[in-house]
Amino acid sequence: MARSLRAALTARGHGRDDRDTILQAFSLAMKPRIAELPDDHHPAWLHPARSVLILLHDATGVDPVTLIVAALHDSLDTRLRVAPDEIERRFGSRPARGLESIPLPGDEQLLERLLLLGPELALAALAEQLDQLRHLHLREDLVDDWTGLHAETSAACIPFAARINPALHRRYQHWGRVFGRRLERRTDDPL
Numbered sequence: 001m002a003r004s005l006r007a008a009l010t011a012r013g014h015g016r017d018d019r020d021t022i023l024q025a026f027s028l029a030m031k032p033r034i035a036e037l038p039d040d041h042h043p044a045w046l047h048p049a050r051s052v053l054i055l056l057h058d059a060t061g062v063d064p065v066t067l068i069v070a071a072l073h074d075s076l077d078t079r080l081r082v083a084p085d086e087i088e089r090r091f092g093s094r095p096a097r098g099l100e101s102i103p104l105p106g107d108e109q110l111l112e113r114l115l116l117l118g119p120e121l122a123l124a125a126l127a128e129q130l131d132q133l134r135h136l137h138l139r140e141d142l143v144d145d146w147t148g149l150h151a152e153t154s155a156a157c158i159p160f161a162a163r164i165n166p167a168l169h170r171r172y173q174h175w176g177r178v179f180g181r182r183l184e185r186r187t188d189d190p191l
Contacts, residue, residue: 001026001046001049002026002027002049004049004053005022005026005049005052005053006019008053008056008057009022009023009056009067011056012056012062014064021064021091022052022064022067022068022071024090025048025067025071025091026048026052026071028082028086028087028090029047029048029071029072029074029080029082030048031082032079032080032081032082033045033047033048033080036079036080037080043135043139044074044076044135044139047074047080047131047132047135048070048072048074049071050131051070051073051124051127051128051131052067052070052071052127054070054127054130054168055067055070055123055124055127057167058127058165058167058168058171059123059127059168062123063120065091065095065120066120066121066123066124067124068091068095069095069102069121070127070128072095072099073099073102073124073125073128074128075102075104075125075128075129075132076105076139076142084096084099084100098121098124101116101117101121102121102124102125102128103125105129105145105148105152106148106152110152110156110157111155111156111159111160114156114160115160119164122160122164123164123165123168126157126160126161126164126165126168126172127168129153129157130168130171130172133149133153133172133175133179134175136149137182146183146186147183150176150179150180150183153172153176154180157172158172158173158176
């Protein structure tokens with residue numbers, strides 16, 4: 001995955017120093033995954049790289065700090081988060097403060113807090129959450145949260161994405177429709 005990330009960063013015009021720094025963020029985000037996840041087939045295993053790749057494919061001119069934040073943010077798995085002081089020590093205060101300002105699912109004022117993010121942090125938050133949602137159907141450990149996450153995404157993230165990035169908005173809308181149908185089938189299933 002590191003090779004894919006490096007190739008995508010190069011294709012988008014990121015210089016060597018930026019590529020190296022973003023790959024360091026990916027490597028740091030992988031440390032808790034290597035320590036905590038049972039195997040490399042777990043849906044959260046490659047989440048840091050996928051979040052960055054979403055931005056590289058769906059947004060233009062994304063700055064390195066945004067990509068660092070996308071790699072290090074984890075909205076669903078607290079045990080897989082990197083300590084804020086480690087992030088600040090390695091990448092400075094801007095990414096550390098940015099990560100702290102991104103609201104998490106379940107925040108009662110999610111949409112309002114998302115609206116307070118600047119455009120770059122908004123992209124990082126949306127890409128990270130989109131990757132989580134795209135793999136949610138593989139997360140049996142979160143099955144009790146599926147309905148709430150779908151409702152919250154429909155109420156907050158989809159309208160917010162419409163303000164930020166058309167490609168991300170389309171992807172969120174698609175996820176909302178497909179996952180909504182999955183939820184309907186689950187409630188219709190007598191077992």
